[in-house]
Amino acid sequence: MIPPEITTPEVLIDVDILDRNIARMAAATQARGLRLRPHAKTHKVLEIAERQLAAGAVGLTVATIGEAEVFAKAGVRDIFIAYPLWVTAPQAARLRALAEANSITVGVDSAESASFMGRNLGAGAGRIAALVELDSGHHRSGVRPEDAAAVARAAADAGLDVAGVFTFPGHSYAPGMPLAAARQEDEALRRGADELAAAGFTVRTISGGSTPTASLDPADSFDPADSRDRATAATELRPGVYVFGDAQQFELGRCEPADIALTVASTVVSHHRTAAGEPGRFIIDAGSKVLGSDRPAWASGYGRLLDHPDARITALSEHHATVEWPQGLALPDRGELLRVVPNHVCLTMNLVDEVSLLREGALAGRWAVAARGKNS
Amino acid sequence: MIPPEITTPEVLIDVDILDRNIARMAAATQARGLRLRPHAKTHKVLEIAERQLAAGAVGLTVATIGEAEVFAKAGVRDIFIAYPLWVTAPQAARLRALAEANSITVGVDSAESASFMGRNLGAGAGRIAALVELDSGHHRSGVRPEDAAAVARAAADAGLDVAGVFTFPGHSYAPGMPLAAARQEDEALRRGADELAAAGFTVRTISGGSTPTASLDPADSFDPADSRDRATAATELRPGVYVFGDAQQFELGRCEPADIALTVASTVVSHHRTAAGEPGRFIIDAGSKVLGSDRPAWASGYGRLLDHPDARITALSEHHATVEWPQGLALPDRGELLRVVPNHVCLTMNLVDEVSLLREGALAGRWAVAARGKNS
Numbered sequence: 230m231i232p233p234e235i236t237t238p239e240v241l242i243d244v245d246i247l248d249r250n251i252a253r254m255a256a257a258t259q260a261r262g263l264r265l266r267p268h269a270k271t272h273k274v275l276e277i278a279e280r281q282l283a284a285g286a287v288g289l290t291v292a293t294i295g296e297a298e299v300f301a302k303a304g305v306r307d308i309f310i311a312y313p314l315w316v317t318a319p320q321a322a323r324l325r326a327l328a329e330a331n332s333i334t335v336g337v338d339s340a341e342s343a344s345f346m347g348r349n350l351g352a353g354a355g356r357i358a359a360l361v362e363l364d365s366g367h368h369r370s371g372v373r374p375e376d377a378a379a380v381a382r383a384a385a386d387a388g389l390d391v392a393g394v395f396t397f398p399g400h401s402y403a404p405g406m407p408l409a410a411a412r413q414e415d416e417a418l419r420r421g422a423d424e425l426a427a428a429g430f431t432v433r434t435i436s437g438g439s440t441p442t443a444s445l446d447p448a449d450s451f452d453p454a455d456s457r458d459r460a461t462a463a464t465e466l467r468p469g470v471y472v473f474g475d476a477q478q479f480e481l482g483r484c485e486p487a488d489i490a491l492t493v494a495s496t497v498v499s500h501h502r503t504a505a506g507e508p509g510r511f512i513i514d515a516g517s518k519v520l521g522s523d524r525p526a527w528a529s530g531y532g533r534l535l536d537h538p539d540a541r542i543t544a545l546s547e548h549h550a551t552v553e554w555p556q557g558l559a560l561p562d563r564g565e566l567l568r569v570v571p572n573h574v575c576l577t578m579n580l581v582d583e584v585s586l587l588r589e590g591a592l593a594g595r596w597a598v599a600a601r602g603k604n605s
Numbered sequence: 606m607i608p609p610e611i612t613t614p615e616v617l618i619d620v621d622i623l624d625r626n627i628a629r630m631a632a633a634t635q636a637r638g639l640r641l642r643p644h645a646k647t648h649k650v651l652e653i654a655e656r657q658l659a660a661g662a663v664g665l666t667v668a669t670i671g672e673a674e675v676f677a678k679a680g681v682r683d684i685f686i687a688y689p690l691w692v693t694a695p696q697a698a699r700l701r702a703l704a705e706a707n708s709i710t711v712g713v714d715s716a717e718s719a720s721f722m723g724r725n726l727g728a729g730a731g732r733i734a735a736l737v738e739l740d741s742g743h744h745r746s747g748v749r750p751e752d753a754a755a756v757a758r759a760a761a762d763a764g765l766d767v768a769g770v771f772t773f774p775g776h777s778y779a780p781g782m783p784l785a786a787a788r789q790e791d792e793a794l795r796r797g798a799d800e801l802a803a804a805g806f807t808v809r810t811i812s813g814g815s816t817p818t819a820s821l822d823p824a825d826s827f828d829p830a831d832s833r834d835r836a837t838a839a840t841e842l843r844p845g846v847y848v849f850g851d852a853q854q855f856e857l858g859r860c861e862p863a864d865i866a867l868t869v870a871s872t873v874v875s876h877h878r879t880a881a882g883e884p885g886r887f888i889i890d891a892g893s894k895v896l897g898s899d900r901p902a903w904a905s906g907y908g909r910l911l912d913h914p915d916a917r918i919t920a921l922s923e924h925h926a927t928v929e930w931p932q933g934l935a936l937p938d939r940g941e942l943l944r945v946v947p948n949h950v951c952l953t954m955n956l957v958d959e960v961s962l963l964r965e966g967a968l969a970g971r972w973a974v975a976a977r978g979k980n981s
Contacts, residue, residue, distance in 0.1 A: 236695055236981045270923065292924045312924060315874045315890070315940050319612055338875050341939045369925055370875035370888050399922065498691045499714050499746035512746045514691070518955050519980050522898045546775065547646060547951055548668045548688060548980070549745055563717045564691050575923055579894050579956070582978055602958055604895050604924070605612045 230536065231566040232592045237496040238515040240577060240584040241568070244593065246490035247472055248280065254471045255284040257444055261461065266290050266309060266436070268469030271575045273600035274584070275303045277472060288332070290467040294323050295603030297333065303599070306331050309436070311395060311467060313338040313362050313370045314346065321349035324357060334358040334392060334434075338371050340383030347387020354388030360395040360434060361425070365417035366410060367399035374420035378428035385430075393434035394421040395467075401441035404527050407481060411442035419462035438466035441483050475574035476533040477525065491584075492535050492568035493519055493577065495550070497561050509554040511561065515569050516548040521576025528572055535568040542569070606912065607942040608968045613872040614891040616953060616960040617944070620969065622866035623848055624656065630847045631660040633820055637837065642666050642685060642812065644845030647951045649976035650960070651679045653848060664708070666843040670699050671979030673709065679975070682707050685812070687771060687843060689714040689738050689746045690722065697725035700733060710734040710768060710810075714747050716759030723763020730764030736771040736810060737801070741793035742786060743775035750796035754804035761806075769810035770797040771843075777817040780903050783857060787818035795838035814842035817859050851950035852909040853901065867960075868911050868944035869895055869953065871926070873937050885930040887937065891945050892924040897952025904948055911944040918945070 231241070258265040267281045268290040278289055278300055288307025291297050297308045308327070313336045316324060327333050337343045337359045347354045361380045364371035372380055374394075381391045396417050401410035414437050422432045443466045470477075473491035474484040495515035503510055517531075522545055524531050530542040531550060544551035550569070554560055561567065571577040578584070578598055586593045607617070634641040643657045644666040654665055654676055664683025667673050673684045684703075689712045692700060703709050713719045713735045723730045737756045740747035748756055750770075757767045772793050777786035790813050798808045819842045846853075849867035850860040871891035879886055893907075898921055900907050906918040907926060920927035926945070930936055937943065947953045954960070954974055962969045 234695075236693065238980050312890075313875045313888075315872050317612065319610075339939060342874070345940060364877075368877060368886075369920070369922065369927060370877070373878065376878075496691050498718070499689045501740075501744060501746070502749065502752075510744075512689075514688075514981075517897070517899065517952060518978075521893070522900075522952070523893065524898075544745070546745065547955075551745060563715060564721060576893060576898070579923075580978065581980070602894075602956065604614050604957070605890075 230590060231494045231568060235494050235566070235585065237494050237566065238519045239494045240519070240581050241492050241494050241587050242584050243490045243587045245588060246488065247277070250472050250474065250488060250490055251280050251284050254443065254468060255286065258466055259285060263461070263463060264465035266465050266467050267472070268311070268467050269300060269600070270296060271469035271578065272472055273578050273598045274596050275599050276596050278305060287465065293603055293605055294320055295605055296600045297327055298323065299600040299603060301327055301331050309334040310336065311397070312336050313342060315342055316346040316349050318349045321346070325350060325353035328353065328356040334360060336360055336362045336395060337380060337384050337389070338362040340380060343380065343384040343387045343389065347389060350388065355390060357389055358392040359384045359389040360393050360436060361421065363394050363396040363417045363421045365396040365398050366413040367397060369399060371396060374417050374424060377421040378424045381425050381428060381430055391430050393432045393436065394418060394425060395436035398437070398439050398442050401439050402477065402481065402525065404481060407441040407483065408445055411445040414442055415462050422462060435462055435464045436467060437463040438468050440468040440470040440478060441481055443468035443471065470574055473574045476570045476572045477528065479533065479570065480528055486535060489535060489570055491574050491577065492570055495567050495569050497563050497565045497567065500560055500563065508556045509558070509560045511552050511554065512549050513552060513567060513569070514548060515550055517545050518547045519577060519580050520545065520550070520569060520571045521573055521580065523573040523576055532572050533570045535570050606966060607870045607944060609942070611870050611942070611961065613870050613942065614895045615870045616895070616957050617868050617870050617963050618960050619866045619963045621964060622864065623653070626848050626850065626864060626866060627656050627660050630819065630844060631662065634842055635661060639837070639839060640841035642841050642843050643848070644687070644843050645676060645976070646672060647845035647954065648848055649954050649974045650972050651975050652972050654681060663841065669979055669981055670696055671981055672976045673703055674699065675976040675979060677703055677707050685710040685736070686712065687773070688712050689718060691718055692722040692725050694725050697722070701726060701729035704729065704732040710736060712736055712738045712771060713756060713760050713765070714738040716756060719756065719760040719763045719765065723765060726764065731766060733765055734768040735760045735765040736769050736812060737797065739770050739772040739793045739797045741772040741774050742789040743773060745775060747772060750793050750800060753797040754800040757801050757804060757806055767806050769808045769812065770794060770801060771812035774813070774815050774818050777815050778853065778857065778901065780857060783817040783859065784821055787821040790818055791838050798838060811838055811840045812843060813839040814844050816844040816846040816854060817857055819844035819847065846950055849950045852946045852948045853904065855909065855946065856904055862911060865911060865946055867950050867953065868946055871943050871945050873939050873941045873943065876936055876939065884932045885934070885936045887928050887930065888925050889928060889943060889945070890924060891926055893921050894923045895953060895956050896921065896926070896945060896947045897949055897956065899949040899952055908948050909946045911946050
C-alpha cells in the first residue's frame, strides 16, 4: 500500500479519498441549506483550498493573518480569520492591505479588543467585518451569548462592520460529546444572534462548526415535545479536519478508516526484546516531529496504525514511536513500511513543507504546505 | 522584558543566557575529562552549532540524515547520527556522499539493520563508523548490553567501522529519576563497552548523555563500600536541551529560571469570565503550533510563564493556551505580552523558520532554523 521508493517518515495524501471527503461535506452542508467555509488551518495547502472552493465552499476560514495572506495571494477572495485578534498597528496595516481586494472578517470577543483594533485600523475599519465570538461550552475564548450585544456595540463604535456571531464547540472532542456539543453550539448561536438582532444589528452570518459536530443536525436530538423551531440556527459551518480524518475523529466515531486520506509512512527500525507472555514491541521512525504529540486522555495512544487496528502507539519521542503489538502475533520485520494515522492531523500538516500524493496506491506528485508555520 | 514591536507568537532567544549555558556545559564536561558532542536536533541552528564547536565540542549529534546534511554543508566535519537507521539505497547514497569529506557515525541496534545498511552502502561502508545502541532502561530502541557484541560483529561483517557503544537514558525525564537513570546509563555503557572489548573490538567511543543526566556524575551516588572503579564509563556526552532549558528541565530541577534562554512571546487576547471564588482564566495566542504539545503526566501543565511562577497553562489548542491565574490576583490586561517557557524546546524550534534574538532585552537580529523539518 506504500510505494516502496518513499523515504520515511513521509506524509501521504490519498487524493481520491480527499476528493470524496470534500464532496461529501459539501453535499451534506448544501442539503441542510448551510454555507460551507472550511477551516484551512487543517491543510494549509493551496490545491486543497481550490478543491474546496470548486465544490461550493463560499470562502475559507483561517486562524491567523499570516494564513489569510497566503490564501489571499493565491486568489481566495473571502476569508474569515476565526480568532479573537489583538490587532497591533503592524497587524492593522496587514489587515487593511488584505481588505483592499478581499472580503475579510475577523473575530472579536471583548469591547477592549474591538476598540484597540478599531483605533489601529483607523478609517480602514469599515472594510473589515467582525463576528462576535461566543462561548458555547468549550470555555476557551468567546463571551456568553447574553453578553454578545455589548461586544457588538463596541465593535460598531470602533468602526467595524458587525456581521453576526460565531462559535467553536471544541468540547465536542470527547467521547459521547459530539451531539451534546452540537446542541449547545446551536443554542449559543441562536441566543447570540437573537441578542444582536434585539440590539438592532442585521445578522448576516451565524457561523458554527467543528468536524465532530458539522455532520450532526442538532435538531435530531431535541425533545419532540419541545415546540420551538427545529431549524439549525447556523447559516454557515467551518469544519476543517473532515478533509483528511485522523485518529481522534476515528476514535470519536466521526470517521471510518476508509475515510482517512492522510497517513504518515513510517519504517520499522527496531524490535524491543520483551519477556515471554508480554505483547511484542517495536519502534517506527515517525515521532512527534511529524505526528505531533496531541494525546487527549481518552485516546488509545499517540495515533493509530491504519492497517493494524489492534496495535497501540504507547510512547512517542521526536523520531521514535513505540508500538505495542498484539500478544502472540509475530512482529513486522525491520524495514517494513507501516501507515500511521496521526491523532490530530492539523499538527502534522504544520510540521512538513511538502506532502506526497497517492492515486490508486501510486505516487502522483507533491503539494507544498504553503501556509505552514504562519502563526501570526 | 519583551520588545513591544514583536508580533506574537514569536520565539525569542536570549543570546547572553545561551552563551552562558554553552560555556557552562563545555566547562563541566571538560572538567570530567569527557568529550562533548551536543545534540543539534534541539536547536537546528547553524549559528548555535558554531558556538558549541567554538566552545570545544568535538562535533555534533543529529537525529536524521537530513539534519546531518544541513550541518555538513555548513562545514561541520564530525557528525554522529544517533539513531538506529534503516538505510535504504537512496539513504545509503546520501550517507556515502556525507562520508566523502566528513567523519560520519551512525547507530545500529540489530544484525538485520547492520546487514541491510552494509549491503546498500557497498564499498562505502568502511568509511562509516557505527556505534551499537544500548537500552539503558528507557526501553525504546537499543539492545541489552549483553547482546551488544553480537550486533557489533554483524556490523563489522557488514563492512562498517565499529567504534563503540551509545545509549540515551530517556527515562531520566521523570521526577526523581535523573540520578537513578545516570547510574543505569553508566552501568549499561560500561557493560556494553566491556562486551565489545571482550569480543576483540577496539572501543574508541562510549557515548551517553541527556540534559537531565549530563551534569550528574553517576559516581557520586555509588555506595562508597562498593570497591569498583569509580570513573564514569562514558568518553563523550550528547546533551541537547541544555542550550535553552525548558519547562521540563525546570520542573525536573535541572535548570533555574535564570538559565532559560528560549521563551515564546505571546499576547493576552481574551479573558474568560469565571465565577466568584474561582481562579481567573485568560487566553494567550501561543498554542500547540508554536509551543508543541508534549505534556508528561508529571508536568504542571503545557509550559510555564517565565515571569509568573504561580500561573498554570491548563489547556492548549493550536493557537490558544488557557492560563489559570492565582485566585484573587487581577488578570493581566488584554494586549499584555507574556513570556512562555515551552515544556519541550526541541519541538518549538522545529515549528518556526526563524527566531528573534535578544541582547539585554533589545532585539538583536534573527537566526534561521536551518534544519527545521528535516525528518529523514
